Amino acid sequence: MALVLCHSPKGGVGATFLAAHLAMGLSQLEGTDGVAGVGGGDVALMTTSTSDLTPLHFGLPPAQRLPSMGSLAEASVLVNGISLTCEPRALNDADFLPRLEDAGFLSPASNRTLVIDVPAGERMLARRLMAHASVHVCPLTASPDCLALLPQLLDEAGDWGALRNTYVIGKLDETRKLARHVAAFAREVLGERLIGKIRNDQAVPEALAMLQLLSRYAPASAALADARVTAEAVGKILAEERLAATTAEQDAAAADAAPIGKPGASRAA
DSSP states (O other): OOOEEESSSOOOOHHHHHHHHHHHHHHHHHHTTTTTTTTTTTTEEEEEOOSOOOOHTTTOHHHTOOTTOOOGGGGOOTTTTEEEEEEGGGGGGGTHHHHHHHHTTTTTSSSSSSEEEOTTTOOHHHHHHHHTTTEEEEESSSHHHHHHHHHHHHHHHHHHHHHEEEEEEEOOOOHHHHHHHHHHHHHHOOOGGGGEEEETTTTTHHHHHTTTTTTOOOOOOOHHHHHHHHHHHHHHHHHHHHHHHHHHHHHHHHHHHOOOOOOTOOOOO
């Protein structure tokens, strides 16, 4: 399973919205050019927040409790084929990563995808997961305080970040001059690592208040369209990594199956 880490060091930037809609978008990508095998409904979303609003983004009431990984089947929560789980003690759980591995969630060659939403306050957990993630999606807002975090984020990401660390500008209000300028500067600094934007859209909180999926409440939502574009970008990254991992496994299997030459074999004169 490919692991998609959704985490920002700053709260209030729309990370939960992004994680939820990445899971929804990835589940719908199977069969499209360049991302075949990413979705197909075999997508799971996990949150590690102790007070999370993930259920609201799936049209569920806020009182809905999400089960932990490994709960009984009858306790599972599925929305449009996406399995929803919550691991609020993951930060202090030394067995969290081994349990993910035992569940088959850390194999990029698998045709399954796990999106993990890690809140801003759990930076240490995010760093642990970063080493195992196929891609890290970091949402930021077009504000000076988020812009000030970029040098630190790029430095922490290092060489790994140059390949798989991506950014999304969330809650973008393009009617504001400062927001437009900050977004333009971020594009210049981040280049291809900036894979999308999520425009500020009143339909998002309205859908939450109505306990409806955004796609049902406002199919023409600007934020929904932006989230789908971002999911496609993530899907392409996952497809490339999955292809590389599958090729590496096939090459290794072929090497193991290759006959070993006999001692004393004849040599060319």
